Amino acid sequence: MAQERGIKRQIQLPLTEAIKISFESLRIRFWRSLITTAGISLGIAFLVSVVASATISANVEANRGAREAEIDILAAQEAKEAGSISPQSIWLISMSLIVCVVGIANSMLMAVTERFREIGTMKCLGALDRFIVELFLLESGFQGLAGAFIGALIGLLTAVLVNLKNYGLDTFVFFPGLKILAIIAAACLLGVILSVIGAAGPAYKAAKMPPAEAMRVEV
Amino acid sequence: MIMPELADDVVVKVENLVKEYKMGSTIVRALRGITLEIKRGEYISIMGPSGSGKTTLFNMIGALDKPTSGKVYIEGQDMSELDTFELAWLRCHKIGYIFQTFNLIPVMTALENVMLPMIFAGLSKSERIEKASKLLEMVGLGHRLHHKPYELSGGQQQRVAIARALANDPAIILADEPTANLDLKTGREIITLIKKMNEERGVTVITNTHDLKMIDVSNRIVFIRDGLVEQIKNRDEVEVVVGTVEE
Numbered sequence: 001m002a003q004e005r006g007i008k009r010q011i012q013l014p015l016t017e018a019i020k021i022s023f024e025s026l027r028i029r030f031w032r033s034l035i036t037t038a039g040i041s042l043g044i045a046f047l048v049s050v051v052a053s054a055t056i057s058a059n060v061e062a063n064r065g066a067r068e069a070e071i072d073i074l075a076a077q078e079a080k081e082a083g084s085i086s087p088q089s090i091w092l093i094s095m096s097l098i099v100c101v102v103g104i105a106n107s108m109l110m111a112v113t114e115r116f117r118e119i120g121t122m123k124c125l126g127a128l129d130r131f132i133v134e135l136f137l138l139e140s141g142f143q144g145l146a147g148a149f150i151g152a153l154i155g156l157l158t159a160v161l162v163n164l165k166n167y168g169l170d171t172f173v174f175f176p177g178l179k180i181l182a183i184i185a186a187a188c189l190l191g192v193i194l195s196v197i198g199a200a201g202p203a204y205k206a207a208k209m210p211p212a213e214a215m216r217v218e219v
Numbered sequence: 220m221i222m223p224e225l226a227d228d229v230v231v232k233v234e235n236l237v238k239e240y241k242m243g244s245t246i247v248r249a250l251r252g253i254t255l256e257i258k259r260g261e262y263i264s265i266m267g268p269s270g271s272g273k274t275t276l277f278n279m280i281g282a283l284d285k286p287t288s289g290k291v292y293i294e295g296q297d298m299s300e301l302d303t304f305e306l307a308w309l310r311c312h313k314i315g316y317i318f319q320t321f322n323l324i325p326v327m328t329a330l331e332n333v334m335l336p337m338i339f340a341g342l343s344k345s346e347r348i349e350k351a352s353k354l355l356e357m358v359g360l361g362h363r364l365h366h367k368p369y370e371l372s373g374g375q376q377q378r379v380a381i382a383r384a385l386a387n388d389p390a391i392i393l394a395d396e397p398t399a400n401l402d403l404k405t406g407r408e409i410i411t412l413i414k415k416m417n418e419e420r421g422v423t424v425i426t427n428t429h430d431l432k433m434i435d436v437s438n439r440i441v442f443i444r445d446g447l448v449e450q451i452k453n454r455d456e457v458e459v460v461v462g463t464v465e466e
Contacts, residue, residue, distance in 0.1 A: 011307045011339050021326070060267045121322040124283065125383070126339040128304065128313020211310075212283035215322070 013131045022138040029136020033143060036107035038146030040191050041154065043100025048155025048187050050089050050164075053070075055179050056163045056171060063166075063174040070185070104198035108140055113203040119206050120214030132207035133200070141192050142197035152184045229295075230390055230423050231280055235287035238275050238446075249275040251446035253288070262417045262424045264434050267443035274395065276443065277427045281393045282306050287358055294390060310362040311339045315384025315422070317394040317413075321376040323368040329355060329379045330364040336386040354382040358412060373407035381412060385420070392416070394426040398433065407432055459464070 026033045112119075119132050163171040206214065233255040240247045249272045257263055267273045279291055282298055291298045293313060301309065317324075323332045333351035342350070355364055358378040368376055374441055377397060378392040384392050394413060398406030414436040417424045426433055440457055442449040 008305070008308050010341065011304065011311055012341050013338060017338050024326045029273060054365075079285055111418075117320075118324055120283075121305075121318075121324065122335075124281070124316045125336040126307050126387075129308050205240075210284045212278040215283075215318075 011126055011128055013127070013134070018131070018138055020136055022135050023142065025135070025139055026142060032096070032111070033187060034040045036104065036111070037147035037150070038098060038143055039103040039107060039127075041151035042047070043103070043194075044098050044148045044151030044187050044191050045154040045158070046096040047093050047195050048152045048156040048183060050093055050155075052156050052159035052180055052183055053162050054089070055176055055183065056159055057166065059176040060167045060174045062161065064170060087120050101194050101198060104144075104195045105201070108136070108195070108199040109202045111139075112136060112199070112206050116209070116214045119216065120209070120211040123214065127134055129207040136199050136203035136206075137196055140195040140203075144192040144195030145188055147195070148188045149184075152187040154185065155187070156180065188216040228259045229256050230261075230293075231255070231425070232261045232290075232292040233276075233280065234278055234290040234292070236276070236291065237287045238272075238279060238284070239287045242366050247252070249446055250279070250286070250289075251293075253443075253446070253448055255441065255448065255451075256316045257425060259421060259423055259457075260417070260421045261438045262414065262436060262439045263426070264437040264439055265425065265427045265443060266429060267362065268429075271443045272446040274429050277393060277395050277425070277445075280391075280425060281316060282310055289382070293429055295370050300368070306364075307339075312387045313390050315386070317377070317380050317384050317387040317392060317397045319396040321368070321373070321380050321400070321401045323376055323379055323383070325368055328365045328367055329360060329371065329382075332379055333383045336383065340387050351382070351386070353383055355379070356382060373401050376411050377401065378412065381409070381416065385422070388420075389422060391423045391425060394424065394428075396428055396430070397426065398428070405419055406430065408465045410436060 122132060123129075160171060236250050237248070237251040238250040240249055251272075253276060264274045265276060275284070280293075281284050282291075282293075282301075285299075293320065295384065296309075298306070298309070308424075310316075318331050323329075324335065330348070330351050333354055334347040337347040337350060352361070352364060355361060355378075358381050360375060360378050360382070363371060363375060368379070371379065380397075384394075392413070398409055399415065401409060409431075410433055413424055413426070414446055416422055417436075426437075428434075434454070434457060437454055439454065442451070
């Protein structure tokens with residue numbers, strides 16, 4: 001019936017355009033985006049510093065043990081335990097992650113709320129709910145990636161400094177490069193996932209509103 | 220034999236439209252049964268005191284909100300039958316919106332704002348740039364293509380909004396108090412521009428206003444009071460004296 005009258009359904013937003021729009025949105029609100037990103041960075045930096053530090057010291061201890069007492073399995077074993085993550089650290093890491101998620105969720109809630117009018121306008125121009133969600137998820141994904149990467153570097157730097165103090169140059173001699181790379185990659189992934197989760201709720205809620213209601217909201 | 224549709228030139232038809240809002244425990248009836256027909260190419264002004272329901276009516280005609288009961292037909296299509304995809308398509312292709320607060324996307328340049336509905340409509344990049352530049356030139360902003368909204372004056376922003384409203388050659392332009400945030404001279408220029416689009420492109424214009432200047436260019440004026448149509452008058456039946464203070 002609707003189709004007969006020339007009403008069609010096809011409306012599109014190519015991914016390249018969506019990426020461009022969300023990237024511009026971040027760039028123009030640079031300082032605000034920076035604060036959100038810094039929140040992510042701090043959480044991830046803490047996480048990475050704890051994990052990377054433990055990994056490095058475990059590696060150094062094990063290799064030193066192997067060098068000094070060639071077949072002293074017991075010493076190597078001991079060293080590994082010394083380098084593993086303590087329950088206290090696990091608790092700290094969990095706390096920092098929770099703070100990270102709450103901070104991101106709060107920032108995204110603000111970012112979405114202050115842009116209700118923009119969302120309503122986009123829907124007036126023919127945007128589907130899906131596009132709105134897509135734009136905000138892309139935005140938060142970029143923020144998560146950038147924040148997590150910077151945070152991971154800061155965390156790694158801290159870990160290296162701590163280990164330099166403890167082991168001196170052996171830190172670099174027995175540097176577990178591949179493991180560290182894996183930790184950084186995992187941290188970036190985690191940052192993206194956390195910030196996308198934080199943004200999904202508010203973005204979905206905003207996208208579902210009728211355009212008139214979204215534009216009526218005064219912030 | 221094929222019967223020609225009798226009401227073929229009716230572009231918007233509103234039937235017994237009722238809209239209720241819940242405000243706490245009380246129910247406010249913003250529209251109490253509006254019936255209205257608007258013909259293709261007409262320039263209609265909806266007048267009424269604030270709180271009379273004109274913005275609500277505007278939102279219903281523009282598919283921006285759902286009525287409690289009653290029907291809105293756009294080009295013969297009952298809007299309540301459309302799903303969200305079809306509504307988005309309708310908003311994108313059939314209706315152009317102009318707002319009191321301009322509502323340009325702040326992060327985009329004038330050109331990008333006009334191109335946005337064309338992206339949704341699936342035009343290629345070169346088509347978009349060509350068409351949007353032409354539209355902006357037509358509204359007198361050919362020299363401001365790459366300015367962001369905050370670098371433009373109110374009147375210029377509204378011109379961008381007019382160009383954006385025309386992006387996908389809509390059948391209807393809905394203008395919600397387009398001059399309310401503009402000074403007298405700029406407001407008059409905007410009205411002249413909208414009227415020009417109405418005459419040159421044959422687009423139906425529905426505005427929502429208490430600006431007397433807008434009445435002057437209208438074909439018909441719909442007076443709304445307390446959610447009902449009070450009266451509908453042709454332009455020549457209404458006396459408008461612009462520029463004097465009415466007692």
